[in-house]
Amino acid sequence: MWSNLLNKILTQLLLVSFLILSTEIEAADNTYYLVIENHVFKPSVIEIPPNKKVKLVIHNKDKLPEEFDSFDLNREKVIFAGKKSTIYIGPLPAGEYYFIGEYHPVSAQGKVLIKELKNAD
Amino acid sequence: MLINTVVLLLRDLLPVFVLLTFLRAFIVPDAFSYKNIRNVAITSFLFVLLIIQIVEPISEWFEGAGLELMQVSLIIMSFMLFLLITLLRIHRQNTNICIRLANIGLEVFIVVKTSNFFIFLHVYLQDKSQVFNVFIGVMLGIGICMSFSAIFYYLLKEWQETSLKTLLYIPWFLFLSGMISQVLALLAQVDIFSLSAPLWSSEHLIENSSEYGQLLSALIGYQSAPAREFLILYSIVFLGLVLLTAITHFFVKNRQGLPHE
Numbered sequence: 001m002w003s004n005l006l007n008k009i010l011t012q013l014l015l016v017s018f019l020i021l022s023t024e025i026e027a028a029d030n031t032y033y034l035v036i037e038n039h040v041f042k043p044s045v046i047e048i049p050p051n052k053k054v055k056l057v058i059h060n061k062d063k064l065p066e067e068f069d070s071f072d073l074n075r076e077k078v079i080f081a082g083k084k085s086t087i088y089i090g091p092l093p094a095g096e097y098y099f100i101g102e103y104h105p106v107s108a109q110g111k112v113l114i115k116e117l118k119n120a121d
Numbered sequence: 122m123l124i125n126t127v128v129l130l131l132r133d134l135l136p137v138f139v140l141l142t143f144l145r146a147f148i149v150p151d152a153f154s155y156k157n158i159r160n161v162a163i164t165s166f167l168f169v170l171l172i173i174q175i176v177e178p179i180s181e182w183f184e185g186a187g188l189e190l191m192q193v194s195l196i197i198m199s200f201m202l203f204l205l206i207t208l209l210r211i212h213r214q215n216t217n218i219c220i221r222l223a224n225i226g227l228e229v230f231i232v233v234k235t236s237n238f239f240i241f242l243h244v245y246l247q248d249k250s251q252v253f254n255v256f257i258g259v260m261l262g263i264g265i266c267m268s269f270s271a272i273f274y275y276l277l278k279e280w281q282e283t284s285l286k287t288l289l290y291i292p293w294f295l296f297l298s299g300m301i302s303q304v305l306a307l308l309a310q311v312d313i314f315s316l317s318a319p320l321w322s323s324e325h326l327i328e329n330s331s332e333y334g335q336l337l338s339a340l341i342g343y344q345s346a347p348a349r350e351f352l353i354l355y356s357i358v359f360l361g362l363v364l365l366t367a368i369t370h371f372f373v374k375n376r377q378g379l380p381h382e
Contacts (some may be wrong), residue, residue, distance in 0.1 A: 051318055053312075053315065055312075064244050064247075065240060065244055067237065067240075067241070071328070071329040071330035071334075072329075072330075074306050074329075074344065074346075075306075075310055076237070076310075077188075077310065078176075078180070078188070078237060078240055080177045080180065083177075083180075083181075085180070085185055086185050086311075087310050087311070088309065088310060088311065088312040090318075091317065091318045092318060092319070093318060093319070102125070102129060102241070103241055103244050103245070105125050
């Protein structure tokens with residue numbers, strides 16, 4: 001009887017911990033990270049869910065400033081050498097939204113892929 | 122690099138040339154003496170140099186929203202000055218005041234629009250091998266802007282000769298509405314304001330990144346995928362400007378006892 005009760009309590013505790021953890025993961029999921037290194041965006045493709053506003057933290061590891069520029073996303077931000085900058089994008093419908101590093105457009109290219117994510121919600 | 126310089130220059134400088142053309146054609150033509158233009162050019166250049174020196178620390182103010190907030194403040198300031206000049210012009214007020222206000226408005230607008238381009242120049246002029254390409258790109262870009270400006274000026278002057286000259290204010294107000302509506306994207310970029318999802322997309326007709334898209338963006342603040350809030354602000358400002366001008370025009374004519382146009 002005691003072992004059954006202990007099992008139930010442990011299961012409930014696990015369930016509650018899982019729920020708390022999943023909420024934290026979801027909040028963390030709203031932040032995406034982009035690194036500029038050797039005038040290249042890493043990763044070059046970011047997948048985000050549709051119709052959601054997300055935070056994009058861009059870290060420029062190069063020794064020169066770079067400008068994150070996207071006509072599709074209507075965003076434009078200079079990120080100084082060695083600095084991090086944050087921009088918010090969305091909510092946007094599903095689709096592909098291209099961005100470039102305006103000061104090195106040949107190498108610094110990427111896209112935001114907005115689509116239903118398998119593990120979202 | 123050559124193409125990129127031209128593209129960047131058109132994006133940043135074309136709105137300045139469009140503004141200069143409006144001012145020269147009918148808003149404050151008296152402001153375009155050689156001496157005045159030289160003074161505005163020198164002052165703007167010095168301001169841009171100053172901004173480039175302090176832009177990095179400014180970008181870190183207000184948790185990284187410093188640059189956007191500075192741009193928003195300058196755009197609003199510039200908009201208010203041009204609105205005031207338009208109303209003073211309708212009132213046929215002192216030209217010297219209009220010229221001084223236009224100088225400040227122009228300098229502020231030039232600083233907002235060209236500081237990113239000067240950062241780009243600053244980056245590329247460190248690499249000596251790129252200097253020639255950047256120079257040619259700048260010359261080409263300025264050439265395109267000046268050519269467009271000349272054609273646009275000619276069109277505005279021709280329009281001014283017709284009986285519909287009062288309607289000349291319509292493209293000017295569209296330009297001002299586009300200018301002020303850009304603040305929403307800047308505020309949304311740093312999460313001070315939330316924009317809803319775009320209402321439609323006319324990307325298949327005119328892409329924002331295309332030459333026509335950039336031209337329309339410089340002329341009337343065109344956006345291929347506008348959010349509801351953008352359209353609301355744009356419409357309110359445009360209709361507000363039309364209404365304000367109509368009322369001012371009406372009172373001025375009544376005071377002077379002139380027939381309404």
